[in-house]
Amino acid sequence: MNVVIVESPAKAKTINKYLGSGYTVLASYGHVRDLPSKDGSVRPDEDFAMSWDVDAKAAKRLNEIAEAVKGADKLILATDPDREGEAISWHVLEVLNRKKALKGADVERVVFNAITKTAVTDAMRHPRKLDMELVEAYLARRALDYLVGFTLSPVLWRKLPGARSAGRVQSVALRLVVDRELEIESFKTQEYWTVEAEVSAGSDPFSARLVKLDRKRLGKFDLPDEASAKAARKAVEAATLRIAAVEKKPGRRSPPPPFTTSTLQQEAARKLGFSAQRTMQAAQKLYEGVDENGGLITYMRTDGVQMAPEAIDETRRVIGERFGTNYVPEQARIYKTKAKNAQEAHEAIRPTSLARHPTMVRLDGDLQRLYELIWRRTIASQMESARIERTTVDIDSLDGALGLRATGQVVLFDGYLAVYEEGRDDAAADEDGARLPAVAENASARVHGVKADQHFTEPPPRYSEASLVKKLEELGIGRPSTYASILTVLREREYVRMDKQRFIPEDKGRLVTAFLEQFFERYVEYDFTAALEEKLDKVSAGDLDWKELLREFWRDFHAAVEGIGDLRVTQVLDSLNEALGPHIFPDRGDGTDPRTCPVCGTGQLSLKVSRFGAFVGCSNYPECRYTRAVAAPEGGEADADGGDRELGLDP
DNA sequence: CAGTGAGCGAGCTTCCGCTTGACTT
Numbered sequence: 040m041n042v043v044i045v046e047s048p049a050k051a052k053t054i055n056k057y058l059g060s061g062y063t064v065l066a067s068y069g070h071v072r073d074l075p076s077k078d079g080s081v082r083p084d085e086d087f088a089m090s091w092d093v094d095a096k097a098a099k100r101l102n103e104i105a106e107a108v109k110g111a112d113k114l115i116l117a118t119d120p121d122r123e124g125e126a127i128s129w130h131v132l133e134v135l136n137r138k139k140a141l142k143g144a145d146v147e148r149v150v151f152n153a154i155t156k157t158a159v160t161d162a163m164r165h166p167r168k169l170d171m172e173l174v175e176a177y178l179a180r181r182a183l184d185y186l187v188g189f190t191l192s193p194v195l196w197r198k199l200p201g202a203r204s205a206g207r208v209q210s211v212a213l214r215l216v217v218d219r220e221l222e223i224e225s226f227k228t229q230e231y232w233t234v235e236a237e238v239s240a241g242s243d244p245f246s247a248r249l250v251k252l253d254r255k256r257l258g259k260f261d262l263p264d265e266a267s268a269k270a271a272r273k274a275v276e277a278a279t280l281r282i283a284a285v286e287k288k289p290g291r292r293s294p295p296p297p298f299t300t301s302t303l304q305q306e307a308a309r310k311l312g313f314s315a316q317r318t319m320q321a322a323q324k325l326y327e328g329v330d331e332n333g334g335l336i337t338y339m340r341t342d343g344v345q346m347a348p349e350a351i352d353e354t355r356r357v358i359g360e361r362f363g364t365n366y367v368p369e370q371a372r373i374y375k376t377k378a379k380n381a382q383e384a385h386e387a388i389r390p391t392s393l394a395r396h397p398t399m400v401r402l403d404g405d406l407q408r409l410y411e412l413i414w415r416r417t418i419a420s421q422m423e424s425a426r427i428e429r430t431t432v433d434i435d436s437l438d439g440a441l442g443l444r445a446t447g448q449v450v451l452f453d454g455y456l457a458v459y460e461e462g463r464d465d466a467a468a469d470e471d472g473a474r475l476p477a478v479a480e481n482a483s484a485r486v487h488g489v490k491a492d493q494h495f496t497e498p499p500p501r502y503s504e505a506s507l508v509k510k511l512e513e514l515g516i517g518r519p520s521t522y523a524s525i526l527t528v529l530r531e532r533e534y535v536r537m538d539k540q541r542f543i544p545e546d547k548g549r550l551v552t553a554f555l556e557q558f559f560e561r562y563v564e565y566d567f568t569a570a571l572e573e574k575l576d577k578v579s580a581g582d583l584d585w586k587e588l589l590r591e592f593w594r595d596f597h598a599a600v601e602g603i604g605d606l607r608v609t610q611v612l613d614s615l616n617e618a619l620g621p622h623i624f625p626d627r628g629d630g631t632d633p634r635t636c637p638v639c640g641t642g643q644l645s646l647k648v649s650r651f652g653a654f655v656g657c658s659n660y661p662e663c664r665y666t667r668a669v670a671a672p673e674g675g676e677a678d679a680d681g682g683d684r685e686l687g688l689d690p
Numbered sequence: 691c692a693g694t695g696a697g698c699g700a701g702c703t704t705c706c707g708c709t710t711g712a713c714t715t
């Protein structure tokens with residue numbers, strides 16, 4: 040008898056089926072051990088010694104595993120083929136060794152990145168040893184995260200009452216939200232106008248935009264006000280027009296790759312309105328399966344876009360049957376990940392059987408809709424590209440001073456668009472979607488009406504859950520298993536709030552960000568994690584000692600912590616006040632200096648702290664009693680207003 | 691209705707990443 044260890048029970052069940060009777064497949068249910076949530080779990084002055092703790096539930100699992108291993112010939116560690124997976128195998132092995140549960144049993148490490156019968160049985164024939172360098176990269180990652188989080192958080196408690204936590208991932212996610220808000224606040228809207236004419240040339244009328252005026256190309260801001268727009272409109276109305284050129288260009292649109300965790304969360308938000316959490320809950324149920332037929336989709340926490348060859352074959356077959364052979368490309372499509380720091384331990388998220396059409400499964404609301412989305416996306420990813428034709432019609436005045444342009448596109452062959460079109464976040468609507476009537480070059484054109492429209496440039500949009508997850512993934516920050524919880528932490532700490540499904544930073548979040556930027560700048564830089572990952576890669580390649588990585592990190596980090604530890608709260612505030620700027624003193628938009636007191640008009644505002652939390656107060660205290668709360672400790676809210684009220688704006 | 695106030699204090703909070711049930715509301 041052989042004992043096989045994987046992470047999840049659903050996976051254990053499937054693999055058991057593939058391997059048959061000579062094997063017992065058990066799940067570890069995750070990491071099994073972790074650092075206890077208290078001081079001293081990682082000890083830099085003992086050469087980064089780490090204490091591990093097995094919680095009660097994991098202990099039960101491990102006892103079951105130890106029991107099964109007792110009479111076994113072999114222990115086969117088949118956890119995920121990435122850094123964390125290697126670590127899980129190591130943790131399990133460590134515990135079993137400590138229990139002395141491994142007498143005589145051989146230990147093998149086996150990896151597969153698709154759960155198909157061929158992939159699994161093939162992997163079983165190629166066992167290897169545990170990769171200790173990969174495990175050491177994990178240890179470095181784990182220790183660093185602990186040291187950053189469990190050092191910075193207490194610093195925050197002491198220096199900024201009301202602030203609760205900081206960490207390598209959450210603090211950068213928060214910074215993204217805060218920085219975007221600052222961008223929005225400092226954004227200057229700009230007015231511009233466009234002129235559009237309804238024209239015809241022996242055809243149905245169509246609309247064309249003014250693109251040339253006074254023999255010059257019209258830039259976006261060349262019609263800055265109503266007067267210039269009206270003058271341009273008059274010029275169009277007075278002009279004699281002819282069709283100068285008709286150009287048709289063929290184009291292709293290729294399908295998007297199949298889903299990863301990040302893209303699934305984004306699309307489910309855009310198309311179904313699901314939060315990241317709701318998406319993951321539904322996906323988990325689809326993965327576990329609803330009846331005896333097993334899971335309906337592959338593993339839902341993945342950054343891989345690749346698919347098992349068997350699945351690609353089946354997808355192509357289903358496309359041929361349902362849509363016709365002209366929808367099947369000659370070659371199967373192979374996708375490569377673009378995400379930084381992708382581990383690609385798992386396949387893309389796809390139905391376990393493409394033949395299981397959404398109409399053939401009966402599921403609860405969320406599950407049904409999510410399954411259909413995944414089925415369509417997977418099918419689309421292997422379908423033929425759409426072929427389109429883009430048409431551009433240039434219309435000039437006879438004297439050549441004016442130019443108008445109309446664009447349109449026609450889908451000649453829909454290809455993958457027959458099942459799926461990717462949603463958009465904040466992009467402007469397609470303007471060249473319309474079909475244009477056939478017109479002949481040199482035909483004269485008639486103007487039916489001209490309109491001038493006013494527009495204003497808009498600031499960048501606030502992050503939604505979907506766009507923030509997308510950004511985090513681009514920066515290589517966080518993992519598929521943590522995206523949804525990162526969003527939750529920011530809300531629980533009251534660093535941000537949601538408004539119309541968008542993240543808005545609270546003053547508390549701005550303050551924490553300003554503080555970290557001021558005193559721990561390099562640890563909240565957007566590429567800190569990417570740089571760390573490069574070093575971790577060196578560790579796993581054997582080119583860098585994991586303790587050397589930690590020593591180097593700790594030297595600088597510890598110095599920064601010592602530096603601020605010596606400062607009194609008031610000194611921190613003085614230094615912070617210099618740097619705070621728009622984080623805490625936003626432009627009020629009425630031309631007054633953001634740092635002068637809005638009540639007395641002479642006092643200077645600055646940040647202070649008390650047992651009520653951080654607040655902004657006037658230098659003329661106690662004559663002037665203007666205050667504005669910035670960050671209150673848990674439950675320490677003065678009243679329902681939360682100090683948000685702008686006192687004294689109308690004295 | 692006004693709007694907490696700054697060198698003292700007891701004791702509390704916290705990280706990231708991997709995985710699901712077993713508690714009660």
